[in-house]
Amino acid sequence: MNEISQIIQETTExxxxxxxxxxxxEAAEQDIFPTELWQTLVETGMTTIGIPEESGGTGGSLADALTFLRIAAQFSAPIPIAETFVANWLLSKIGLPLLDxxxxxxxxxYGNPITFNEASGGWTISGSAHDVPFARYGEAILVIGESxxxxxxxxxxxxTCRIEEGKxxxxxxxxxxxFKDVPVESDNVYSLSEVNxxxxxxxTALIRGVQMSGALERILELSVKYSKERIQFGRPIAKFQAIQQQIAIxxxxxxxxxxxxxxxxxxFEAGSGKNQIISAKIRVGEAASLATPIAHQVHGAIGFTEEHALQQSTRRLWSWRDEYGNESHWAKILGEEVLTMEADDLWPFITSMNSKISS
Incomplete structure (x- = not known):
């Protein structure tokens, strides 16, 4: 880890x-937006890490930005930092000013019917999008559609659009x-290349995977801590072999x-990463399905209560695994690609996912 990455990690924590x-x-779940947290992140430049300075960002690598998002996920940060980062990342890619x-x-x-139609003096946007993160708190919406x-x-x-609140x-x-014929001036509509x-x-799938990884680290930390503090039959439950085995898993x-x-x-930083991202989202989803029951078993009933922080992380894991494609969504895409291969191409395909990084 270089000096800049170390500073980013320490500052985020x-x-x-x-x-x-x-x-x-807890307050955010009652629709109290954490304004102080958000403003602090903006003022310190944390929301534009990983975006080049010449594009208006803070600089640093994509890995630095995802480290920031992973740590924020460990704390269950209830703000649209991932969405704001991705929006600014895309804007920087197509040469547009960032949003603060x-x-x-x-x-x-992801299955939302959104269309752009040319109209007099500009464009109109029609369609709908479900389960949009933090839309009610958004000061801007980056809309991507077909035309x-x-x-x-x-x-x-x-x-300019109708928002139906959900959680x-x-x-x-x-x-x-x-969106019902939402008018947009031509100067505010941009073509998006297939590559971008x-x-x-x-x-987006990679970011949710990274956030889930952060939440998993948090539930492991909480489980180890609780097992050392919870006394049963005169000794910490961490001393029991059954608990040790579950924590090891x-x-x-x-x-x-x-x-x-x-x-x-x-x-992804090396310029590819499609299949690695698919595999990561699948594997992290599988980890969540095994890890969350273990964490709650170690904690017992208290892990489900508002008194304990565990449920804040496990509920995010249950939610995030379905966002930006769940395991079934990505497994189907990966499986369809494998089915098109010749027999001799399968093993090179599997091993190439790692060799691309080491080369």
Whole structure:
């Protein structure tokens, strides 16, 4: 880890410890947006890490940005930092100014019917997008849709569309957006190349995988801590072999999830990473399905209560695994690619996912 990465990690941890407490997360579930946390992240440049300085960002690598998002996920940060980062990342890719405001994303790529239609003096946007993260708090919405000219992107004022409020299992805002001939001036609509659209599609899945990896690290930390503190039959439950075995399994799943996401990050930075990202999202989802029951078994009933922070992380894991494609979604895509291969191509395909990084 270089000096800049170390500073980013330490700064993120300090901000989150100070301003993203269990009480702040609980308040967010009651629709109290953590304004102080958000403003601090903006003022310190944390929301534009990984975006080149010449594009208006803070600089640093994509890995630095995802480290920031992983640590924020460990603290269950209830703000649209992932969505704002992805929006600014895409804007920088197509040479547009960054946004210094809360931003969310509505894209056609995950089954949302969003279309751009040319109109007098500009364009109109029609369609809908379900489960849009934090849309009610967004000061801008980056909308990606289809048109007769190809994929298009526009920055839309949330007041121009209808927002139907909803929540995921974690109590995070997941709102439904409805666009009915929303007018957008031509100067605010931009063509999105197929390359950038595909990069965006896979980056969103990678980011959710990284966030899930962070939440998994958190539940491991809490489980180990609780097992050392909980006394049963005169000694900590960490002394019991059955508990030790379960925590070992939990630790293995967390390590596998982190290793897969780190491989996917390196692959994406190297200019490829499609199959590594797919594999990471699948593997992290599988880790969540095994890790969350173990964590709750170690904690017993208290892990489900508002008194304990465990449920804030496990509920996010249950929610995030379905966002930007669940295991079934990505397994189908990966399986279809494998089915098109000749027999002699299968093993090179499997081994190439790692050799691309080491080469």
């Amino acid at each position: 300090k901000i989150m410890k100070d301003l993203c407490t269990k009480e702040v997360v 405001k809360t931003t969310t994303i509505a894209s056609f790529q 007769e000219q190809g994929n298009m992107v526009a920055i839309v004022d949330p007041d 995921n299992y974690a109590g995070e805002a997941r709102d439904h957006l409805y 659209a595909n990069e965006f599609y896979y980056l 939990l630790a293995g799943e967390v390590s596998a999830a982190k290793a897969m996401t780190e491989l996917a990050i390196k692959s």
